[in-house]
Structures are given as C-alpha cells and as structure tokens.
Amino acid sequence: MDAWRSGGWERVPRAQRTAEDRTAAVIRVAAVLAVGLALVLGPELARGWLVPLAVLVVATTGYALALLIGELRGRQLVPAWFSTALDGVLVLVACALTGGAESIMVALLPLVVVAAAVRGGAVIGRLAALVAGAGFTVGAVLGSDPDVSLADRWLAGAWWTGFLVAAAVLVGVLVQMLERQLDESAVSRARALAEHEAFLEERDLRARLLAAQQARLDGVRVVLHEFRTPVASLTALTADLAAGRLRGPSQETATRLLAEHAVHLRDMLDGLADVAVTDGSPLGRVRERPVRLAELADAVLDAAGVAPARRVPLAEPPGAVVRCDPQRLRRVLTNLVENAARHSGDAPVELDLRLRAGRLVAEVRDRGPGLPPGQEGVVTAKGVAMGERQGTAGLGLWIVEALVAAMDGELTLSPRDGGGLVAHLNLPLPSP
Helix, strand or coil: CCCEECCEECCCCHHHCCHHHHHHHHHHHHHHHHHHHHHHHCHHHHCCCHHHHHHHHHHHHHHHHHHHHHHHCCCCCCCHHHHHHHHHHHHHHHHHHCCHHHCHHHHHHHHHHHHHHHHHCHHHHHHHHHHHHHHHHHHHHHHCCCCCCHHHHHHHHHHHHHHHHHHHHHHHHHHHHHHHHHHHHHHHHHHHHHHHHHHHHHHHHHHHHHHHHHHHHHHHHHHHHHHHHHHHHHHHHHHHHHHCCCCCHHHHHHHHHHHHHHHHHHHHHHHHHHHHHCCCCCCCCCCCEEEEHHHHHHHHHHHCCCCHHHEEEEEECCCCEEEECHHHHHHHHHHHHHHHHHHCCCCCEEEEEEEECCEEEEEEECCCCCCCCCCCCCCCCCCCCCHHHCCCCCCHHHHHHHHHHHCCCEEEEEECCCCCEEEEEEEECCCC
16 A cells, blocks of 8 residues: 655555556546546636647647556556656646636645645655645646736645645554554454464364273273173172082083183273273284184183074184284174174074185174165174164273274174174284
C-alpha cells in the first residue's frame, strides 16, 4: 500500500501491486474523460484556452490509458511517486487554464492528495497537500479572470490549501487506524494459531495417554482371559488327585499336566509383569526356547480340555523340534482348539503341526457349524462373540489375531469340506 517510505521515494515492488492499483488507474482515466466531457459540454470553461486544453486532455488520456493497460498486464510503466506527482501537475495546469480561483478542476486536487497520503503515508500526504495548495494559489493568482479581485484569489488559494491539508491529515489518521487494526488482527490471528496448536498438542497428548491406558487395560483383560483355561484345568486335576480318583498312569499324567500348567501360569505372570513395566502391550515379551511339536500338541489338547477320545494330534516330521516362543504359540493354539472343541459337540478335533521350509504350519480342524459367509474377518475383532458365546467378552480370537500378528504370522479361517471350520496358521521360525 506504500509507495514512499521513510521520507524517500521508492518504486513499489511488483509483488505488492494489487487490485487497488488497477482501481486507481481506472479512476485516473475516468477523471480525464470527465474533464474532456466538461470541455465539450461547456467550452466556455476553457477561458479562451480551448486548443491547449484539448491537446492537454488528449495527451493525458493517452498517458492514463497506457498506465491502465500496464496495470492490467501486471506491469508498472512508471514509479508510483512519478505518476502521482504528474497527476498533480496536470491538474494544476488545468486549474490555471480554466479560471484559476473559479476553476472547477480544483475538485480533482483532493484525489491527488488522497493518493499521495495513502501511498506515501501521513508525512508525504501533508507535504503533497501543501505543495498542491501552493501550486493552486499560484494558479489562482495568475490564471483567474480579471474581474476576480486579488483578495479573492488569495482567499481561494488559502481555502483550498487548508482543505487539502485537512484531507491529508484525515487520510493519514485513517491509514494509521487501519494499520493498527491490521496489526491487532495479525496479533489476534497469531494468538489464535498458537492456542490452536496448543490445543492440538494437548489433544494428541491426551489421545496418547488414553491409548496407553487402553493398551494396559487390554493387557490385563487378555491375561485374565488366558488364566481361565489353566486355572480350570488345575482345579479339576487337583480335585481328582485330592479325592484319590487317579491311580497309576492317570496319576502320572495328571502330575505332568500340573507341572505344565505351572510353567504356563508362570509365563502368563511374566506377561502380566511386562504389561506393568513396559509399554502396556497385552502380548508380553518374546521368550524363545526349543519345543517338541508332539509335546506341544499334547499340551495344547490337554490345556483345552479335549477328551482323549476326541483328540487327533499330528506332528511331522516325527520328533521335530522348533525354536519359538512356546507361551505365545500355546496361547494361540489353545484358543483355537478351545473354540473348535466348544462348537464341535462330540466330534473329533484335529490339531496338525508341520515343519515346512523354516516355517511352522498348524491347522485346527473341527466339525462344528462353521462361520456364516463373510464373517471370517469379523469374528477376530475385539469384543465379537457369535453363536452360543454371544454376550461374552469376545476376546479369544482377538487375542489369537494379535498374537499371530506379533509373531509375523498369518491366520486364515475357511470352511471345511463336509462341514466345519479350518483354522490355518502359518508362522515364520527364527533362524537357528
């Protein structure tokens, strides 16, 4: 908005020219055309200087149109200070040629002063008003009709000088008010932006805290869910042993199961400790050790409470040993076998473990009702329970999905030929 700064005349950078500059160029053209029309309608205004005024109007029209075309094309043909000063000179010449103190062209001088005050600031505007007023006074004294007294000529010059200075002062005040409002608006926007950024940071922090709290809560729920199976088995085994209902091989099997459940519970407690001291992951830390596939299959079927008559354990190759996290793997397989046994009635439950090219391929096959079409991905979501399990926590298959993802494995659920469901698990094994 400023063409002149700090008492110096500076060319306005191209990037700062706006629609206001084009508007000023349009007003300049309109003013020149208005002067020409006034001379056409009232030739007596020329006071005998019609030809020089006509030449002046034509030349000024060409000059005004050239500036307008330049602005429309985004080019500034002359510096802003030069065009404003030239406008003032042309108006003063027109005033001198059209009656001096009685010239109607003096009405254009306030436009020149306003432009100078807006472009150059309060000081430049007042200086321009004084210069324009002095120029008009000279024109009024020298160019007025003989019947106008010298006192009236000086009075007209003083009047318009004061008017122009007052206009410049008023415009300067308005410009300063506008600049203060713009500064206050900029400060308000900066404060609003800072408050918005602070709000976003606070919201993100709150979201992270809630996510961490939810992760810890999920971890506790997972561990509590996983305690259910070994605790139920321990309760049944200890009750049978205490009542003396187990003898010989059955007692030895029960004792072995008690030891396995104790190890499993210890691992679960370690997972619970991980939840308390780490990032709240419900899966715990990885603890790898060698595991025999055949023993893992029997332990899973025992932990899931599958009766011996319904078990179909398979492990290939015979005597295969893999290095993995048995606690995580057992949790996955136990959940899958439990689901299969629960939905299969009295039908057998098959647990097939195979070692293939550095990967463990496990399948749990049942003869239950299977899943409705399109529900294979839904049933593993947290809180989803279907069939007779509706209304329960719905954590089993969600835990399985989370554990499989943590082990970089893949789990697919698909219908089984002849009825039932096949849970296919494919897990990478760590390098020896």
